[in-house]
Amino acid sequence: MGIPLRVFYSNTSSPSAAASIASGAAAPAISGDLQFAISERPLTSAERANFTANAAVQGDSVHFPLFVNLYGLFYNVPGNRAKPLNITACLAARILVGEISDWTHPDFLDPNPTFVKATADSFRITVFMDSPTSGATMAVLSWLAAACPSVPVTYSTIRTDAVLVGGNMIAKLQATPFALGWAMAAVGRAASIPEFAVETGKAGQFLVTRSNNATAMYDKLAAVVPTTLTGDYSGVSVSALPAPGVAPILALTYLITRSSWNQSAAEAQRGEAVRALCRFFHTSGIAGSAADGFISEYGLLPLGDATLAAIAPAVSSAFVTLPSAVPYSFTDGNGDDVVSSTRSGFDVETYRDMLAQLSALRRTVGIGAARVMRGAGSSAASLFIWRVFSEMRARSTSPLHLVYRATGSGAGQSEVVAKASGYQAIVDFGISDTPMPDSSYADLTANAKIAMVHIPVLLAPMNFFVNIPEGVLPSRQLKMSPCTIAKIMQASGDWRVAGCWGDWKICTDGVRLRAALPPTCRPACICAVERPGSSIRVTAPYSRQADITFWNHSDIAADNGGFNLPGNPITVFYRQLSSGTTAVITAYLTAACPGWRLGSGSQLSSWPSSFRPTANSVNMSTSVAATPWAIGYMDAANGLDLNLLEVAVMNRDGNFVTTQTGDVPGAASALFKSDAWPKNPTQSFSAVSVLNQPGAATFPIVAMPFMFVRTDLTARGDAGALLQAFVTFMLDSYAQNVIAPAAGFSPLPAEVRQYTTERALPLLQIDTRAKMWTFESGSVLQSGAGSNDYVISSFAGSFENTNAASFADFFKAYSVLQNKANAVAANATNATSATNRSNLADVPANLRDKLDQLDKQIKILEAIAIAGICFGIVGLTLAIFSSCRIFVHSTLWGGLAGSGLVHPSSANPGSSSTVRRQKSTGNLSECGTGSLHGGAGGEI
Structure with missing residues (x-):
């Protein structure tokens, strides 16, 4: 406006505003009471009668429609976020009055056949309600009265255990599972709280508020909203409009004022200001032609062009002012009485900026x-x-960062349980090669009352690998039964003292010791013979010796059809720290060999002391590769990458198989079809084991690493939504069928992945305020949404990943070839022969060509190096020859001790001997030798 205009507006409820204008507008010039009120409830007939009966009003009431407010029903039911739940007016009414109190009530499930029954102790509905004077409460009750008169609902008849939350409705819904409440639609959508699809005026049609058909709504509003502005509006309602596609919970907002402003010149001018305010609400900049006006920024809806046009003529006739009052015009200009669309207050513009x-x-x-x-x-x-x-x-449109610490399976379990920190976990997930044991699972779920799910990651075949020279075992095949392996990996009850052996005897300290020591045993092995009892006390270190300590043991020969290996001692490596690999291997030996005595677990303290410890999987594989005649256990990928010899182990059906010849996924499929697989993802998985499963070709030593995830991720914020997206991507076909095999693992069977995505993932509760991730498909790409934030694109990738994968394949092929060549050179007893790449079935043809080209380059470089060495030797020979010639000539020029020969540069002119020599014109090799005469004064 061109002149100052002060407006005092008190924020109160609609009923209070209507009541205040009805009772307090009688003498505005005297008491300073309300000039107008904004209310979603029109004046009741009684309030209007009281209003018009006041002598100071001297006219009628004015109800000027401003805009439409849209309300929605919202819920928080775990597992039911992806697809909105359907609800009818009568179903909502029955819930509010307490007739239906459970989400799994048959009448509620009938319109919701896809309802996900997440694991919970109770599905009881928690009802949150707003105050009786709030716009949302009035809109919901008005809708129920119009749409379901058969189930009367008033504020006083709402179930007694309903919780009054006031302005905290959205926050309470986000924090309370299995709850229901109502709020302004725009507020609920902005908070990403799940919204009911409410039945419209068309039976069986359900929609959420964002799908409201504005065109159909505008048509109905033009027929429902009166255009006189004066008169009784108490019966006007826009709830449950009988129109398909129109959201039913609507409320019409009015500016309520008086029609007569002719008591004084000041009042008349104030009346013109109120009239201008009404007109301003209907301008295109505020209301918009559809939903593009200023009010739409606050989630409100305009009345539509037809309704606005119908109301416009009544604005002039409904307001009565004095002829002296100056009306405000809505044109561009700088006049005092002009309301300009191109002019705004500095504070407003600054605020917008x-x-x-x-x-x-x-x-x-x-x-x-x-x-x-x-x-x-x-x-x-x-x-x-x-x-x-x-x-x-690489496929994400938003920056991502993962911190995954490979601390071992034990840490993956303990950091999710987080008992030491009061069950307040810092990590979002943990991974273990074995399921969480019952003790830890009960600690988290029973003691801390925190639900969690086991999510399978992949299949990790594990096995024993050995380093046996190729010349000794040219077939590169070694078979072992489970009990043969057990005898190599465990110690008997015998003790060995400092390498000395003899007959057993019980010492005074309780240790069994060989008493009759052989002559080679040094006295340092024992302290003394104590009496009485002739006991021997140990002073030197003693250790337990494995049952099988040499490669020529008869049990190994029997497994291999009588083939005898040399009698070299076996070097055994084991994992020293807590390890999922150790847990899997020892569990397998426990299940497959009755003679295994060391038990199972992620960390054993009973390994024979002659065994060598390693820190992790990489350290294990490199240690075996660097130690001839060694054996160790590891995941197959590590062993095969270093070209170690994989042991063919006997499976449950009696057949010898390796990870390359056996069926790895078959073990998981057999387990999944058995009763050992839990029907509920939140149950304990401690008994789940893929080890030693039946099947003629089934490989028996397979680990199924599990990811441990707490179901309630609401406190994780955006990390919870990211974790849900990561698990979805990890279980998808690309990660399982491309990345897993490239990393040396096997994919999960389809039925296991389906179980996880359909049963486990829906149980994860994500903060409704967190940004949810979407996965781009072809249709999304066509709509142009593929470059939005929080999108994982199936069309994106990275140059680094593509080239890294190519290089990894090449390096793997080259490593296989190089390791094989090194093994032949280092261990073969006969002359080595060139490696034939055609026998390497795991090397692709294109990589063999690259290896051939690389070999040619290496041979060229070798030839250059050999030529350089030859030239170097020749140069060194010439240098030695020249040095010798110099020494000979220098000797001829000078004199040796007692010979009378003196070097020319050392000749003393005053001495009795003189040298007369013509200056040489050539080099040393051109000098003549002449005759040599001894004696004083001799000449050359």
């Missing part, structure tokens, strides 16, 4: 801020986890 800058700043910060997810656990699965996340990060 600040909002725009703040929005841009938030977006910039949001785009640049990395979404962080943290995990810990299995080192064997770490390569797969890192590569999956690397691929997902």
Whole structure:
């Protein structure tokens, strides 16, 4: 406006505003009471009668429609976020009055056949309600009265256990599972709280508020909303409009004032200001032609062009002022009585500019801020986890960051339970090669009352690998039964003292010791013979010796059809720290060999002391590769990458298989079809084992690493939504069928993945305020949404990942060839022969060509190096020859001790001997020798 206009507006409820204008507008010039009120409830007939009966009003009431407010029903039911739940007016009414109190009530499930029954102790509905004077409560009750009169609902008849939350409705819904409440639609949508699809005026049609058909709504409003502005509006309602596609919970907002403003010149001018305010609400900049006006920014809806046009003529006739009052015009200009669309107050413009800058700043910060997810656990699965996340990060339209610490399976379990920190876990997930044991599972779920799910990651075949020279075992095949392996890996009850052997005797300290020591045993092995009892006390270190200590043992020969290996001692490596690989291997030996005595677990203290410890999977494989005649256990990928010899173990059906010849996924399929697989993902998985499963070709030593995830991820914020997206991507076909085999693992069977995605993932409860991730498909790409934030694109990737995979394949093929060549050169007893690449079935043809080209380059470089060495030898020979010639000539020029020969440069002119020599014109090789005469004064 061109002149100052002060407006005092008190924020109160609609009923209070209507009551106040009805009782307090009688003498505005005297008491300073209300000039107008904004209310979603029109004046009741009684209030209007009281209003018009006041002598100071001297006219009628005016109900000027401003806009439509849209309300929605919202819920928080775990597992039912992806697809809205359907609800009718009568179903909602029965819930509010307490007739239906459970989400699994048959009448509720009938319109919701896809309802996901997440694991819970109770499905009881918690009802949150707003105050009786709130716009949302009035809109919901008005809708129920119009749409379901058969189930009367008033505020006083709502079930007594309903919780009054006031303005905290959205926050309470987000924090309370199995709850229901109502709020302004725009507020609920902005908070990403799940919204009911409410039945419209067309039976059987359900829709959420964002799907409201504005065109159909505008048509109905033009027929329902009166255009006189004066008169009794108490019976006007826009709830449950009988129109398909129109959201039913609507409320019409009015500016309520008086029609007569002719008591004084000041009042008349004030009346013109109120009339201008009404007109201003209907201008295109505020109402918009459809939903593009200023009010739409606050989630409100305009009345529609037809209704606005119908109301416009009544604005002039409904307001009565004095002829002296100056009306306000809505044109561009600088006059005092002009309301200009191109002019705005400085404070308003500054505020808008600040909002725009703040929005841009938030977006910039949001785009640049990395979404962080943290995990810990299995080192064997770490390569797969890192590569999956690397691929997902390359496809993401928003920055991502993963912190996964390969601390071992034990840490993956303990850091999720987090008992030491009061069950407050820092990590978002943990991974272990074995399921969580019952003790830890009960600690978390029973003691801390925290639900969790086991999510299978992949299949990790594990086996025993050996380093036996190829010349000794040219077939590169070695078979072992489970009990043969057990005898190599465990100690008998005998004790060995400092390498001395003899007959057994019981010492005074309780240790069995060989008493009759052989002559080679040094006296340092024992302290003394104590009496009485002739006991021997140990002073030197004693250790337990494995049952099989040499490669020529008869049990190994029997497994291999009588083939005898040389009698070299066996060097055994084991994992020293807590390890999922150790847990899997020892569990397998426990199940497959009755003679295994060391038990099972992630960390054993009973390994024979002659065994050598290793820290992790990589350390294990490199140690075996560097130690001839060694054996160790590891995941198959590590052993095969170093070209170690994989032991063919006997499976449950009696057949010898390796990870390359056996069926790895078959073990998981057999287990899944058995009763050992839990029907509920939140149950204990401690009895789940893929080890020693039946099947003619089934490989028996297979681990199924599990990811441990707490079901309630609401406190994780954006990390919870990211974790849900990561698990979805990890179980998808690309990660399982491309990344897993490339990393040396096997994919999960289809039925296991289906079980996880359909049964486990829906149980994860994500903060409704968190940004949810979407996976781009072809249709999304066509709609142009593929470059939005929080999208994982199936069309994206990274140059680094593609080239890294290519290089990894090449390096693997080259390593296989190089390791095989090195083994032949180092261990063969006969002359080595060139390696034939055609026998390497795991090397692709294109890589063999690259290897051939690389070999040619190496041979060229070798030839150049040999030529350089030859030239170097020749140069060194010439240098030695020249040095000798110099020495001979220098000797001829000078004199030796007692010979009378003196070097020319050392000749003393005053001495009795003189040298007369013509200056040489050539080099030393051109000098003549002449005759040599001895004696004083001799000449040359």
